[in-house]
Amino acid sequence: MATSRFIKDSGLTARMTLTMFLLGALFVGLVVLVMSYVRSPGGAVVVAVVAIGLAFWQWWSSDTVAMRAMRAREVTPEEAPELHGMIDRLCALADMPKPRVGVSDLAVPNAFATGRSPDRAVVCVTTGILHTLDAEELEAVLAHELSHVAHRDVLVMTVASSAGIAAGLLMRFAQFGGMGRSRNSSSLPVVLVAVVVSLVVYAVSFLLLRLLSRYRELSADRAGAYLTLKPAALASALQKISGEAAVTPQRDLRAGSAASALCIVPALSGGLSGLAATHPPLQQRLEQLARIQAELGRPTG
DSSP states (O other), rough: OOOSSSOOOOHHHHHHHHHHHHHHHHHHHHHHHHHHHHHHHHHHHHHHHHHHHHHHHHHHHHHEEEEEHHTTHHHHHHTTTHHHHHHHHHHHHTTTTOOEEEOOOOSSEEEEEEOOOOOEEEEEEEEEHHHHHHHHHHHHHHHHHHHHHHTHHHHHHHHHHHHHHHHHHHHHHHHHHHHTTTTTTTHHHHHHHEEEEEHHHHHHHHHHHHHHHHHHHHHHHHHHHHHHTOOOHHHHHHHHHHHHHHOOHHHHHHHHHGGGGOOOOOOOOTTTOOOGSSSSOHHHHHHHHOOOHHHHOOOOO
16 A cells, blocks of 8 residues: 555544545535426536536646646656655655656745656655755655655545535536526526525635645645654754745746645745635644654653
8 A cells, every 4th residue: 555654643534534525515415406406407417527527637637737837847867866866765665656756947945746646646846945955854845745645635635626616617507597598587596596506615615625735734744754753854844945935036936826735835925824725824734743753752661
């Protein structure tokens, strides 16, 4: 198993499972509601099929899309021997297949992992992070990203996004359907109900997805820290990355924000926060790593 040597967190796993269940219930409830309210249930089936199709395409092409968005290129062991060497050691330690390795020519220090499966994954770092972190800190960041690969987080987040995609499609279909039946006054309540339900489902799905994303980052921090046994190195890396982002030109930050949700730290620190944030607060991440450091430093026996 690719995940056999990454430590599991039953509490975080339970919370992520509950969040996934709620998102799935939203998707099913939306489809059932449309089928029961609209005279032609075929519309709900079309919404469900198209939503699943779009989610599948996002999952299938996730590595290509993310690499293009971050202006990244795949590098060989000859081009980046130290980077490949670190990933080789971590993959052996984690007992997982080695992903492809990419480098993005961006000044903003960051890293991300994506791909539809561990065999099709890519771990990418920016040139900014290579210049910012020392070897131990970079290794800690790579362990975090490899945890995302091993736990198939891209698949998890893609499946979880289906409810929001379906809600957006339903709203569009309702608007176009309403325009086509504008002379029929009885169609107005159907359109209004569809739009209102879609907005509510989309809003709830948006917040649940952000919650799941924050859990995902905390879990990867924890798994990576236990894999390397150097939580302090990851804490130092997170602080350096966040500090450098504050002085990085806005031009580079905007370029790096294309795949911000995938990155170890969001590119634009002044963006969404609180319930709408894709990443947990830096302080929360540092506190978790400090607890792990204290636990690892405790004498045994």
